[in-house]
């Protein structure tokens with residue numbers, strides 16, 4: 390067994406692990422990242438790319454913001470269409486000047502990966518058999534196999550950034566964990582295509598035929614989604630069928646502008662709300678998808694991962710710069726407060742924008758639930774106060790600071 394050491398062991402090289410690793414390294418806090426798959430595989434996962442200001446600021450602090458600033462597009466508003474009628478949510482006006490940046494998650498991950506490599510920081514890809522040991526002691530460690538050799542990584546803290554299917558969350562004993570879950574009775578069929586987007590701002594469409602979303606990656610690359618039954622498979626949706634259905638759900642002006650083309654990626658994603666409490670066990674911290682999943686309707690997945698990273702970064706800075714080990718107890722509570730807000734927003738947007746007609750929800754028959762949600766959405770869209778509620782959450786709620794250092798002792 391080869392023994393290696395770092396102050397922080399990071400499990401998973403998705404956006405959470407890479408961002409945390411970069412921030413810590415900039416502060417001189419040593420860290421090693423362990424990743425199960427290859428770097429190329431990580432970059433093959435297509436995901437949303439709407440970034441809150443807090444996320445952008447964090448990436449700036451990590452020193453990896455240049456390409457995002459050059460290529461990302463600032464969005465000051467987005468649209469919600471009900472049965473073809475579009476309402477623009479003016480985020481900038483309604484949230485006191487905030488906006489979001491549209492920049493693909495794959496690009497952020499690539500930027501972080503390249504920065505880590507350029508700085509000569511250690512990431513072990515294709516590790517096997519990762520096990521977390523003694524996480525409640527002062528000497529936690531992680532054992533794994535890499536290139537046929539067995540390793541033990543000895544550390545002070547472990548950041549579980551290993552996604553929903555990782556090993557970190559199950560390390561917390563089941564009797565200490567509460568898991569909240571809602572699986573929605575439909576999925577999103579997504580298509581990426583090298584065609585100009587129908588609009589320079591996103592359009593979330595509530596339609597009798599089902600939800601649709603018009604999004605983009607650049608001026609020449611579009612990303613579209615439609616709500617489909619969970620039983621549908623990608624093979625059921627040749628490109629032409631997808632474009633026909635999308636056109637029916639978009640508002641007429643947007644449908645008229647739709648440019649179609651061959652899909653370069655097509656996949657169906659299930660929708661899930663999931664929260665694990667607590668997000669901490671001894672010296673193990675859960676970060677991002679390892680602790681929570683949101684349905685993609687509010688574009689909050691990556692942004693909630695970023696606020697976890699921000700909180701853990703503040704905790705570890707205080708531990709290593711000010712010697713305050715007690716502050717680690719604040720992590721789970723602070724992270725979860727913001728997670729619950731993001732979860733509620735994503736759940737609310739999902740309920741209001743999708744078609745639950747045949748399905749029902751909350752013990753209500755489908756048609757009744759649908760009418761409640763239709764009323765809810767039109768009520769919020771009809772006033773500036775209502776639109777502000779949506780805008781403030783879409784641009785992202787503020788990050789919470791740690792409680793001040795107790796200087797009495």
Ligand code: APR
Pocket residue numbers: 400401402403404405406423424425426431436437494516519550551552553554555556676677678679689690691692694
């Ligand atoms: N050992 C090492 N690495 C692992 C293990 C393991 N046992 N299990 C999983 N991993 C790796 C995965 O291969 C993956 O690369 O952990 C990484 C987790 O990355 P993500 O799933 O992208 O999670 P996270 O970094 O928290 O990113 C959150 O991703 O799903 C979206 O909406 C979400 O945008 C948000 C973002």
Ligand code: PHB
Pocket residue numbers: 436437438439591602604605612685686687688689
């Ligand atoms: C995307 O562009 O993939 C995207 C944008 C906004 C969402 C979900 C996905 O809410």
